[in-house]
Amino acid sequence: MTDATRAIEAVWRIESARLVAGLARMVQDVGLAEDLAQDALVAALEKWPASGVPDNPGAWLMATAKNRAIDRMRREATFQRKEEEIARETGALFAMERSDFEAAADDEIGDDLLALIFTCCHPLLAREARVALTLRLLGGLTTPEIARAFLVSEATVAQRLVRAKKTLREARVPFEVPRGAELTERLPSVLEVVYLVFNEGYAASAGMDWVRRDLCEEALRLGRILAALAPREPEVHGLIALLEIQASRLNARHGPNGEPILLPDQNRGRWDPLLIVRGLRALERAEELPGPLGPYGLQAAIAACHARAIRAEETDWIKIAALYDALTQISHSPIVELNRAVALGMAFGPEAGLALLDEISDEKQLANNHLLPSVRGDLLQKANRPEAAATEFKRAAELTQNAQEQQLLLERAEALD
């Protein structure tokens, strides 16, 4: 890649989401908007290496995309068209000729971007499709980049994108920011996408795997954009708080050979203080807004308890147990209950944790999950019942799919025998 191409690529990364969003508002179709934006990129790649990047590249790209769109529609207008298509395109043409991108207020651009986020994350689309479309249209990632990040083939990603755009078109999903109750209803599917992108990077961010790390950064960027565009939504701040605090531990989560290091054993000097501060500030914002914390806010509050403890022993487990209690009230999940048992054990002694485990041990989701015996073994060990603890660790070792974890569990069992 030449310097000029790299510079154009950088401009594209900055401008593409706004460009697609502005075009989608006019043509009411994100697929068509993306095609038009791509036309403008092709034009830029032809012209800019010789002419240099223009002073206002965003406006240049928009003007070019609009001209190409108008050409394209006039050219195609001679063919037999369905009436409704013609009507739609005439509307789009009208919107384009009237619109003045340079004069567009920041609010309008922000609204377009937000509408793009909500459209890409529309609940009509399957989760994977929402993720792919969001990374493509908001992150400006290419199909191969998305494929590499999610360890799937390029053909799979390409197909997901085509289908997603088709679904949106056929359902005539309006390009707009949902308001009021509809916004509240649709926000979770947006937040879920950002969280999934982050976790995809976080789950496997061992060592020098830059693709994965980039994914975490992209999720943070998307979350921060959301927080800037929808500042009155507490869960948006809750989510970004959670991501900032989790990201602060990226450098501490793995040992030199990629082995995972659990939270209590992490070297807290490796936690990123800037991200912690940003996370705590975002959590404050979530707490200041009216209404109780939602699931992301509560998870962020739990993460904040760990972040505030300079040493592991200083962790406020009583507060964490209370927060898990609140979390189980709003999102019934056996995994949350398991975490609550750990917190209860830390806060009030192992018997308190064991009592909760007895209550939830019939949960179907936990039947073949190694976490249940693993947590129980840990609590039994603390309760000074080594034989029972060893049995649980062995059972957990049988159930886990992860070789490293299996070895760790067997070692713990042996040490107790």
Place this chain on the structure above:
Amino acid sequence: MRFMMFMYPGIEEKDWNPTAEDVAAMSRYNEELRKAGMLLSLDGLRPPSDGGVVSFEDGEATITDGPFAEAKEVVGGYWLIQARSKEEALEWASRCPGENCRIEVRQVFEMEEFPQDVQDALHENFNG
């Protein structure tokens, strides 16, 4: 990737305090960075005469107060941003509403870039 953008305003100390107009233009730019999800932190610095310089010679520290002769070569503020490439950071820097100034864009070291012994040395004094 993180980049530090150092602003060298290229002005004399007597002109150090910005006008309302300058501040308005700059905060529009800052807001644009924030809305793009790029901005991690930023600060504007007071003039050099309000600070000082500590210089070392053979391990000996000497403190010098301002004013400094080469006021045009001092940092006036900084932005810490997250970007996806050096080119993107440079593109953002070139969108700053500057008149006659200079912005130096520098990439921040990531911990993983260091060999393990250096990483360990970075944190061995932390008794967490």
